[in-house]
Amino acid sequence: MKTILALAAVGMTLYAAPAVSQEVTIRFPVEYSLEITPGAANQEFKKIVEERSDGRIEVKFFPSGSLYRGLDLVQAILRGDAEMTTLISAYWSALAPRSAVSELPYAFPTKESFYKAIDDKFFERVYAETEEKGATVIGILPFDYLVPGTRETALINPEDMAGLKFRGLGKVNLAMLQKLNAQPVSINFGEISPAIQQGVIDGLNVPTDSYTVYKWEESIRHVTYAPYYMAFYPWTVNTAWWNGLDPELREIIQTAATEVAKSHRKRSEEASDKALDDLRAAGVAVHMQSEAERDNWMKATRSVWTEFESQIGTDLMTELEFYSK
Numbered sequence: 001m002k003t004i005l006a007l008a009a010v011g012m013t014l015y016a017a018p019a020v021s022q023e024v025t026i027r028f029p030v031e032y033s034l035e036i037t038p039g040a041a042n043q044e045f046k047k048i049v050e051e052r053s054d055g056r057i058e059v060k061f062f063p064s065g066s067l068y069r070g071l072d073l074v075q076a077i078l079r080g081d082a083e084m085t086t087l088i089s090a091y092w093s094a095l096a097p098r099s100a101v102s103e104l105p106y107a108f109p110t111k112e113s114f115y116k117a118i119d120d121k122f123f124e125r126v127y128a129e130t131e132e133k134g135a136t137v138i139g140i141l142p143f144d145y146l147v148p149g150t151r152e153t154a155l156i157n158p159e160d161m162a163g164l165k166f167r168g169l170g171k172v173n174l175a176m177l178q179k180l181n182a183q184p185v186s187i188n189f190g191e192i193s194p195a196i197q198q199g200v201i202d203g204l205n206v207p208t209d210s211y212t213v214y215k216w217e218e219s220i221r222h223v224t225y226a227p228y229y230m231a232f233y234p235w236t237v238n239t240a241w242w243n244g245l246d247p248e249l250r251e252i253i254q255t256a257a258t259e260v261a262k263s264h265r266k267r268s269e270e271a272s273d274k275a276l277d278d279l280r281a282a283g284v285a286v287h288m289q290s291e292a293e294r295d296n297w298m299k300a301t302r303s304v305w306t307e308f309e310s311q312i313g314t315d316l317m318t319e320l321e322f323y324s325k
Contacts, residue, residue, distance in 0.1 A: 023056055024053075024057045024058070024246075024249055025057075026060065028046075028062065029073060029082050031087060036207075037144070037264075038141060041261070043061075048259070048260065049252060070189070074092065077135050077237070080241055084237045086234075086235055088231060090103060090172075093171065097311050099126050102126065103172035107229075107230065122319060123234070126316060127234060135236050135237070136239045136242050141234075141264060143207050144230075144271070145226065146228075147206070148203055148223070149203055149216070150222045153222060154222045154285060155287070156287060157293070158180050161180035163181065163182070166184060166201060172308060179304060187201070193216070204220075207275075208275035209271050209272065217282045221284055222287070223287070224286075224287045225276065225288045227289070
């Protein structure tokens with residue numbers, strides 16, 4: 001009888017024992033080199049998450065498009081072949097058409113207006129439809145304006161874009177280039193270097209530090225710092241994986257992403273300023289768009305807003321007006 005009771009007690013003890021801690025590996029592919037500014041944010045995130053989880057979470061990076069890139073990366077997140085990415089916003093508008101609102105010309109004419117939109121949770125509404133399709137946005141990682149650079153032509157007035165073969169990014173940006181009588185060319189990030197070298201494109205839109213990190217200043221000799229397109233990365237995870245996480249681990253990941261994205265604002269601004277100085281030192285002609293010039297470009301591209309209003313919806317367009325003033 002004592003033996004039976006002892007075995008029963010052991011059985012109850014085993015039944016009541018807590019489950020083994022969940023171990024999580026986050027496959028985190030990105031298109032860009034970890035040397036550019038968002039790469040620093042990604043690495044900070046990895047450090048924080050792995051430390052706070054006491055090693056229960058491992059973050060594995062796959063930089064420079066080594067695993068997936070562009071729309072293939074979007075599909076990988078949706079399938080669950082990757083758990084997380086920070087992929088530039090234009091690729092997500094193919095999945096969530098309303099998110100193209102952030103790509104409208106001069107949607108956020110100052111970085112402060114962009115930060116306010118983040119803090120006001122504007123982007124939670126912008127990316128609401130992605131969750132229904134299998135991807136959840138857990139944060140917004142800011143970068144810099146996608147500023148135009150060209151091989152030979154200084155871009156001062158809207159008319160200066162006419163006839164240039166220009167790498168565009170997303171339907172809205174391509175539409176803007178067409179309004180300016182440029183010739184839009186769609187190529188993935190990883191294809192830019194040979195496209196510049198071979199003359200496939202005359203110019204492109206990229207953040208300032210990309211010119212120096214990828215040595216594009218050797219071919220691109222004119223850069224205009226124009227705030228017509230804010231580059232940022234929706235911090236995106238596979239929805240099914242996210243919802244299935246241990247709540248404690250999910251909280252660690254969410255908190256880290258929020259903290260890193262907010263502290264990254266200062267880092268990205270400092271990197272932008274340094275990149276502009278580096279470009280000048282390399283002999284690149286850097287033009288800072290004046291307020292009067294900005295107004296001219298805004299007028300020349302304003303019809304793009306009307307063109308995409310039905311896709312985006314009047315509610316988001318009306319809300320955006322508050323930030324674009």
